[in-house]
Structures are given as C-alpha cells and as structure tokens.
Amino acid sequence: MIVLEFKLKGRAEQYRVIDEMIRTAQFIRNKALRYWMDNRGVKLSDLYKQCAVMAAEFEWAGKLNSMARQASAERAIFAIQRxxxxxxxxxxxxxxxPQYKKFSRSVEYKTSGWKLSPNKKHLTFTDGFAAGTFKLIGSRDLHFYSPKEIKRVRVIRRADGYYAQFAINVERTEELAPTGKAIGIDVGLNHFLTASHGATVPNPRHLRKSEKALHRAQRRVSRKKKGSANRKKAMNRLGGKHLKVSRQRKNFAIETANALVKSNDFIAYEALQVRNMVKNSKLAKSISDAAWSQFTDWLQYLGRVYGKTVVAVAPHHTSQNCSACGTTVKKSLSVRTHVCPCGAVLDRDHNAALNILAKALRQVGIEINTVGHTGINAWEQNDLYSLVVTSASKLTG
Incomplete structure (x- = not known):
C-alpha cells in the first residue's frame, strides 16, 4: 500500500463544504462510540448498521457517502479494538x-463518493454534499494506477490548505546492487545518530531553531479577541509555522533513512521505548524534536522497499558494555567517552553503535568475538556476508 498526496485547489465555498463533510464524519464517529458505550457487549458489526440509522435520522448526515459513513464508524471501532x-x-x-473527537481534520472515502477526471488531474466528490471538482496539485502522477487500485481517498485540512491522500493497493519494490556493508547506529541528542564506523549525523533541532518564531506567533494569538476573525488568522499563521517544523522533521527522517538503506545491506538500531523516555521532563522536548520513532519507522519501510535487512535490538547495556572486550563499564549520561581497562577509548555513542551491530548479528545467528575493526573487516568477507544475509532473510521472512 502506498499513499500519494495532492493539494486541492478550489473555491472558498468548496472549502466550506469540505469543513461540513469533516464535521459530519466526526459526528458519526462520536455517535458510533456513544452507541458502544450505551450497549456494552454489542458487536462491532452493529456499529456499521448504526451508520444507516444516523443517515435516516439526520438529513445532513445522509448527505455523506455511505462508505464514508462506514469509514467514520471504523475510526471508533479501531479505538475500541486498540x-x-x-x-x-x-x-x-x-x-x-476511547474518547470523543472534538477537532477532527479529515474525512475518508472508500471506493465510492468520488471520481477522477479522464486525465487524473481533477477530483470530484459525487455524494450529497456536492463539494464539486478540485484541481490536484502535486508532483506525483496517478496515471500509473487504475481507479480499482485506489482503495481510499482521505481529505485532510491543514494550516496551509486542503489535501487529498490516495491510498493505492500496490507494493512498492525497488532493486539496488548489494553493497556488502553492515552498520549499527545509535541515535542520540548530541548527534542525531552515530554509526558503528564512527561517522555522525548532526542533530538538526528543527523545533529549537523555530522556537522564537513560534513564541511570537503564539503571543499574537493570545492578544486577539476570542472568536474574532483576526484571532483565526493568527491561529492559522501559528499552525503554519508548526506545520513547517513537522515537515522539516519528516523530510530529514526520510532523507537520513534513505541514505542509510541505499548504502548498506544490513542495518541495526535500538528499539527504544520513546513513549517512556519522554516522561523525563528535562529531555522530553529534545527527544520529541529528534523524532526517533518516525526515523526508525521509515528505516523499516525503506528496508522492505529496497530488500535490505533492518534489525531492531534491545537497548539494554549497549552504552555500558565495552565493544572490544565485553566488560561492563558503568557511566552516567553526562560521561560522553567510553574508557575501558582493556585500553579501549572511544566516544560513548560510537561504542554503543558497535555493540548494537554485534547484538544484531548475534540475533540473526552470527557470532563475532570482537566487534571493533576486526569485526567490521570480517563483515566485508564474502562468506560472512552471504551467511548473514541468509540468516537475516530467515529471521525477517
């Protein structure tokens, strides 16, 4: 499944109709959740039936396409199942x-309620709301996919406009020549990541760099009268700045993950519990700004696309154990250099990256006695390379 996104270009009255569609989808989702709360033990399939009941009871709810109503009920179902x-x-x-939604920003259609123009440059909504035809603005091309392959169309309201996402039922696969390289990476706050061969990627700190502008925009919102048009404009400007930071963070995660996957055949990283780590109030903002989870998600996805092996390992003791001899060397977070009685002296994150690579190799059935330069050189031997790829394919396949 791939998702292609386009910006919707239309008239102001068309955008107001989309807002009504989004509010209706939110209403149906909340009503389905209310029905489940009032009827404990009810089957989830009964929530689909409630969509038809709501369409008959509320005329404006009946304007929304029947499959779009079902998709709205599915949001309640997913919350219940989770x-x-x-x-x-x-x-x-x-x-x-499950909680009620107060500020929904999207409505989702399935295979009906919309249609594409013959040149696939325009999207028309055909349900009772009659939002009309919108021009699709974007760099991607829908000509490669048939309408039957498009399983969902999601309309999203953002600070800078309205967007349509097309969920297409195809598998993205691309072939690359093997590089014969393996890498372990340790993510951090000083450097975004440190590789097992010693290279580092700087932490971009997108939020930190934009904080002054965000604070100014937030103060402008606070000074405006509640409910006024000027306050709404100020809120849109503030939302636009937050959206810019979010996009910068996403682009950085994709570019970094893409570079790693294309230059290595075997990638190991720590399976960090970020949700627990952000409970530290002193580091929560920096950890959230680094977006480690988003980065590793893209790492896993691009690994599948390019047929590379991406292995997550438990983070226990990767910083404390010596990568050369295995001895445990206790150190606090403030200690940034690993010094071992065996004579190994290297950056703390570099030591962790070497341990992560060793743990990943053991996880796929390869044992290396020393992980330092000897281990990396040994990786480049063809016999070990073939053995690791075969073992990893069994593990992930």
Missing amino acids: FFANCKANKPGKKGY
Missing part, C-alpha cells in the same frame, strides 16, 4: 479508553 488490545496485553499505565 483499548481492548492494551487491556489484554496488560499495558502499563493508561489503556487508552
């Missing part, structure tokens, strides 16, 4: 009991 899954898994802390 809650029960967390309870069954005994997830620590809050289990995520």
Whole structure:
C-alpha cells in the first residue's frame, strides 16, 4: 500500500463544504462510540448498521457517502479494538479508553463518493454534499494506477490548505546492487545518530531553531479577541509555522533513512521505548524534536522497499558494555567517552553503535568475538556476508 498526496485547489465555498463533510464524519464517529458505550457487549458489526440509522435520522448526515459513513464508524471501532488490545496485553499505565473527537481534520472515502477526471488531474466528490471538482496539485502522477487500485481517498485540512491522500493497493519494490556493508547506529541528542564506523549525523533541532518564531506567533494569538476573525488568522499563521517544523522533521527522517538503506545491506538500531523516555521532563522536548520513532519507522519501510535487512535490538547495556572486550563499564549520561581497562577509548555513542551491530548479528545467528575493526573487516568477507544475509532473510521472512 502506498499513499500519494495532492493539494486541492478550489473555491472558498468548496472549502466550506469540505469543513461540513469533516464535521459530519466526526459526528458519526462520536455517535458510533456513544452507541458502544450505551450497549456494552454489542458487536462491532452493529456499529456499521448504526451508520444507516444516523443517515435516516439526520438529513445532513445522509448527505455523506455511505462508505464514508462506514469509514467514520471504523475510526471508533479501531479505538475500541486498540483499548481492548492494551487491556489484554496488560499495558502499563493508561489503556487508552476511547474518547470523543472534538477537532477532527479529515474525512475518508472508500471506493465510492468520488471520481477522477479522464486525465487524473481533477477530483470530484459525487455524494450529497456536492463539494464539486478540485484541481490536484502535486508532483506525483496517478496515471500509473487504475481507479480499482485506489482503495481510499482521505481529505485532510491543514494550516496551509486542503489535501487529498490516495491510498493505492500496490507494493512498492525497488532493486539496488548489494553493497556488502553492515552498520549499527545509535541515535542520540548530541548527534542525531552515530554509526558503528564512527561517522555522525548532526542533530538538526528543527523545533529549537523555530522556537522564537513560534513564541511570537503564539503571543499574537493570545492578544486577539476570542472568536474574532483576526484571532483565526493568527491561529492559522501559528499552525503554519508548526506545520513547517513537522515537515522539516519528516523530510530529514526520510532523507537520513534513505541514505542509510541505499548504502548498506544490513542495518541495526535500538528499539527504544520513546513513549517512556519522554516522561523525563528535562529531555522530553529534545527527544520529541529528534523524532526517533518516525526515523526508525521509515528505516523499516525503506528496508522492505529496497530488500535490505533492518534489525531492531534491545537497548539494554549497549552504552555500558565495552565493544572490544565485553566488560561492563558503568557511566552516567553526562560521561560522553567510553574508557575501558582493556585500553579501549572511544566516544560513548560510537561504542554503543558497535555493540548494537554485534547484538544484531548475534540475533540473526552470527557470532563475532570482537566487534571493533576486526569485526567490521570480517563483515566485508564474502562468506560472512552471504551467511548473514541468509540468516537475516530467515529471521525477517
């Protein structure tokens, strides 16, 4: 499944109709959730039936396409299923009991309620709201895909306009020549990542660099009268600045993950529990700004696209153990240099990256006695390379 996004270009009255569509989808989602709360033990399939009941009861709800109503009910269903899954898994802390949505920003259609123009440059909504035809602005091309392959169309309102996302039922695969290289990476706050061969990628700190502009925009919002048109404009400007930071962060994650995947055949990283780490109030903003989870998600996705092996390992003791001899050398977060009695002296994150690579190799069935330069050189031997690729394919396949 791939997703292609385009900006919708239309008239102001068309955008107002989209806002009505989004509010209707939110209403249906919340009503379906209310029905589940009032009728404990009800089957999830009954929530689909409630969509038809709501369409008959509320005339404006009936304007929304029937499959779009079902997609709205599915959002409630997914929240309910996630809650029960967390309870069954005994997830620590809050289990995520489903809540009502107050500020939805999207409406989703399935295979009806919309149509593409013959040249696939325009999108028309054909349900009762009659939002009309919008021009699709974007660099991607829908000509490569048939309408039957488009399984969902999601309309999203953002600070800088309205967008349409097309979920297309195709698998993206690309071939690259093998590089014969393996790498372990340790993510951090001083450097965004440190590789097992010693290279580092600077931490861009997108939010930190934009904080002054964000604070100024926030003060302008606070000075405006609540409910006024000027306050709404100020809020849109503030939202635009936050959107810019979000896009910068996403682009950086994609570019970094793409470079790693294309230049290595075997990539190892730590499976960090970021949700727990952000509970540290002193580091929460910096950790969130680094977006490690987004980066590793793209690493896994691009690994599948290019047929590379990406392995996540447990983060235990990767910084404390010596990568040369295995001895545990206790150190606090403020200590940035690893010094071992065996004579190994190297950057703390570099030491962790070497340990991560060693753990990943052991995880796929390869044992290396020393992970330092000897281990990296040994990786480049063809016999070990073939063995690792074969073992990794069994693990991930």
